[in-house]
Amino acid sequence: MKFCIFGAGGTGGTLAAYLAMAGNDVTIVARGAHLAAIQAQGLTLQTNHRGTVQVAGIKACTAENYDDVPDVLFVCVKYYNIEDAIAFAKAKMTPQTLIVPVLNVFGTGGVMQAQLPELTCLDGCIYVMSEIKEPGVIYQSDKMLRVIYGYRPQQEQKLLETAQKLEKVLNEADIKGHFSDNIIRDALQKFAFVSPAAAAGAYLAVTSEKFQQPGEARDLFSGLIKEVESLGGAMGVTFKQDLTEVGLKIMDALKAGSTMSMQRDIQKGRQSEFAGLVDRVVSLGHEYGVAVPLYEKISQWGKEQHLG
Structure with missing residues (x-):
């Protein structure tokens, strides 16, 4: 599958690394020194359970320079930056892309959907312990990595085939993916x-x-x-x-x-x-x-x- 990861901190960087290592097409949207380091030398994932991996094949760009149509957009920013994610989706995404926010704050998908009526925003969450150690380097301190996502009650199930396929792709990438029938x-x-x-x-x-x-x-x-x-x-x-x-x-x-x-x-x-x-x-x-x-x-x- 083709993925866009908006936000390359501990959450987004870890997701991008695992998905890319499994052979998926992954583009990170980031900024500053972290973006520059990834563009120059790729993304490094440091873990206690699988060692240090220099992840090949990840593309990286600014929000302004992104020019593609992914199957899935993972939104991985902090909640105080949610408006940036909404603006990015409004400017760059099409109805063919499934949007899955995996923020810490409960109910983010509904917040995004209200401002993006033409798009499909699910709700989601992630269990992960990771952070940016230095520009271009993500440290995953615990092997726990689980993504749960799903449609909200009464939400029209657009892009259902993509949502179903995503669960399989996540698990093949050594991410415990779960397409929930009760995401709330x-x-x-x-x-x-x-x-x-x-x-x-x-x-x-x-x-x-x-x-x-x-x-x-x-x-x-x-x-x-x-x-x-x-x-x-x-x-x-x-x-x-x-x-x-x-x-x-x-x-x-x-x-x-x-x-x-x-x-x-x-x-x-x-x-x-x-x-x-x-x-x-x-x-x-x-x-x-x-x-x-x-x-x-x-x-x-x-x-x-x-x-x-």
Whole structure:
């Protein structure tokens, strides 16, 4: 398949590398020093489970210079850059392309679809631990790599054949792909891991090993998951698994020292997804009449830290 990856950070860079290594046609849309390094020497993927790979065959360009019609556009930017992705899709994509956003923030596909009525935007999410180590180099710290995507309820299933084929292509690329029949449930389940992990990690300034043992960090992480689960219930979502149990299992499998991207951005003084991963839960709590006191506490801390 032919892919365009909009955003070449940890998420987009990892997806691009795996898809290209499996023989797919992949173009990364990036900018700055990272783009220049990829154009000059290709993309390097560093992992703990398969070593360091110099990935051949990946094309890279700016948004302005992209001139192709991919089968699938993966949107892999941070939520605060979603308008850039929408502008790119509006200018460059055609109705023949399936758009799959895999951002951390819940409900991104619907946000994009509202502004791109002529195109087909699914909802999606990704489980991955990776980041830009230096320009042109992606470090994947954990072998976990899973992409879930699907049509929203009542969404017209345009490009269904492409959506079905994508699942097979992802799995052939050593990415655990799942074409979901309930993407709202599955995306919220993923959100119920990454949002609590990011919120608790940033608030307590701790890394994964603190969550892997009894104590304040693990209790806060579990409590935040329960608040998201309560929200899901109020939204009419029935989960197949206990979200706290699932979240703890994922956390316990992480390499020591692991952190979420929001936490890393905050630590480095960069813009972060705090508004989408923390404040959004508080807003949803008010909307659905669900108490989220732990999120409210962290949201207030964020305001004092001028985050968001």
